[in-house]
Amino acid sequence: xxPTASRSEPDEDPAAFSPFPGRPPVTVRRGAPAPFGWWPxxxxxxxxxxxxxxxxxxxxxxxxxxxEFGFGDAAGxxxxxxxxxxxxxxxxxxxxxxxxxxxxxxxAAVVAVWSLLTVGTGLAGGYLTLFTxxxxxxxxxxxxxxxxxxxxxxxxxxxxxTRAFGYERMAYFGGLPIGVIAGGALAQSVGWRTxxxxxxxxGLLVALLVLTLREPVRGTGDRLTLWYRGDSxxxxxxxxxxxxxxGAAVPVRAQIRELLRIRTLRTVVTGLSILFFxxxxxxxxxxxxxxxxFGLGEAQAAAVAGGTGLVGIVAGIVTGSWLGDRQGRPxxxxxxxxxxxxxxxxxxxxxxxxxxxxxxxxxLCFGLANxxxxxxxxxxxxxxxxxxxxxxxxxxxxxxxxxxxxxxxxGPWLIGLASDATGSLRYAFAAVLLPxxxxxxxxxxxxxxxxADAAAAAxxxx
Numbered sequence: 001x002x003p004t005a006s007r008s009e010p011d012e013d014p015a016a017f018s019p020f021p022g023r024p025p026v027t028v029r030r031g032a033p034a035p036f037g038w039w040p041x042x043x044x045x046x047x048x049x050x051x052x053x054x055x056x057x058x059x060x061x062x063x064x065x066x067x068e069f070g071f072g073d074a075a076g077x078x079x080x081x082x083x084x085x086x087x088x089x090x091x092x093x094x095x096x097x098x099x100x101x102x103x104x105x106x107x108a109a110v111v112a113v114w115s116l117l118t119v120g121t122g123l124a125g126g127y128l129t130l131f132t133x134x135x136x137x138x139x140x141x142x143x144x145x146x147x148x149x150x151x152x153x154x155x156x157x158x159x160x161x162t163r164a165f166g167y168e169r170m171a172y173f174g175g176l177p178i179g180v181i182a183g184g185a186l187a188q189s190v191g192w193r194t195x196x197x198x199x200x201x202x203g204l205l206v207a208l209l210v211l212t213l214r215e216p217v218r219g220t221g222d223r224l225t226l227w228y229r230g231d232s233x234x235x236x237x238x239x240x241x242x243x244x245x246x247g248a249a250v251p252v253r254a255q256i257r258e259l260l261r262i263r264t265l266r267t268v269v270t271g272l273s274i275l276f277f278x279x280x281x282x283x284x285x286x287x288x289x290x291x292x293x294f295g296l297g298e299a300q301a302a303a304v305a306g307g308t309g310l311v312g313i314v315a316g317i318v319t320g321s322w323l324g325d326r327q328g329r330p331x332x333x334x335x336x337x338x339x340x341x342x343x344x345x346x347x348x349x350x351x352x353x354x355x356x357x358x359x360x361x362x363x364l365c366f367g368l369a370n371x372x373x374x375x376x377x378x379x380x381x382x383x384x385x386x387x388x389x390x391x392x393x394x395x396x397x398x399x400x401x402x403x404x405x406x407x408x409x410x411g412p413w414l415i416g417l418a419s420d421a422t423g424s425l426r427y428a429f430a431a432v433l434l435p436x437x438x439x440x441x442x443x444x445x446x447x448x449x450x451x452a453d454a455a456a457a458a459x460x461x462x
Contacts, residue, residue, distance in 0.1 A: 075127065
């Protein structure tokens with residue numbers, strides 16, 4: 001490829017590459033964003049969507065469940081917080097497993113467990129049973145992320161990586177309002193218990209779809225990225241590369257210390273942890289806010305909160321992925337800069353959503369906030385994959401997910417406590433604005449380390 005050629009277009013000269021053990025070589029064109037097709041990204045996106053839909057059914061159905069079981073806002077927020085905290089216990093083992101076991105099988109098993117626990121939610125006879133089942137679901141809900149993120153990084157080299165992770169993030173956060181809408185609508189139309197039973201079926205189907213994916217050799221995406229950049233005349237053969245060091249003999253604390261020496265990883269973790277603190281609480285309580293403050297019914301409140309959130313998320317992911325993959329290659333530090341700018345835009349728009357007392361402009365501000373946050377998430381998640389070497393990528397995403405989960409788990413509970421204390425969800429929402437602003441500044445400050453960290457990770461992976 002000539003130095004002046006656009007790197008977003010595949011090169012005319014194809015090459016044979018062997019990414020799947022026991023399978024014949026496949027033909028890859030230099031610069032192709034999806035050399036093995038987009039089906040793996042679609043499958044992982046479906047997994048992310050099912051995760052959030054099943055998890056957030058509770059938020060949409062919460063007013064009706066509270067009326068039946070008779071618990072307050074603090075107890076309602078504690079369900080989400082306890083489930084997220086339970087996930088922390090399993091995330092690091094899941095990360096180590098993602099760096100050694102067959103990732104497609106792990107993901108399929110996790111999705112099947114989600115569906116069974118969703119059925120269990122519909123069978124709950126009281127608050128204690130509901131709380132227990134949702135804690136198990138919250139714990140299992142985070143376990144797909146380390147193997148799925150590692151898998152995406154191996155399927156998609158640099159030119160398509162932001163888009164692939166963007167699809168996953170779009171489905172993850174798109175599934176959140178879909179779950180809220182479905183929870184409210186199903187609770188009102190067929191009853192909240194039947195709603196949980198119905199949503200378990202698609203989860204089992206998605207688990208079967210994941211089994212159609214092949215398992216690529218670890219580091220495949222990084223080898224192709226180096227070839228795309230002209231660092232080698234042909235794609236480095238996975239068979240010629242050293243075996244991936246899974247770290248089985250290295251204590252997990254030592255591995256985590258090694259990961260946290262990566263400056264860009266620290267930036268991404270800090271920014272996303274603070275973002276999830278605010279975003280998790282806002283989405284959990286926004287349907288209740290629309291019902292109390294604007295007098296909407298359950299289905300209407302869930303539709304407004306979920307609909308505006310979904311539109312903003314889709315638009316933000318599409319725009320953010322385009323910016324990340326288009327500008328991220330020649331000036332890769334821009335990928336982190338786009339993330340920081342998105343966080344800042346989302347924070348400012350969220351301040352408007354909290355301050356405006358009229359429904360239409362308030363909903364527009366809420367949608368714009370989701371636009372900014374989604375654009376940031378696509379780029380920062382891809383940046384995390386870029387700066388961690390292939391043999392540590394599962395654990396790297398586990399560390400990210402662990403700290404993000406700790407941040408996000410506090411949001412629903414603390415907003416619920418603040419609401420009970422002040423008597424107003426509106427005042428409770430205002431408390432998350434300052435942490436979000438801090439997260440934006442941290443990410444923008446961290447962009448200068450990205451280029452060096454990404455180059456080091458790519459060379460270590462091959």
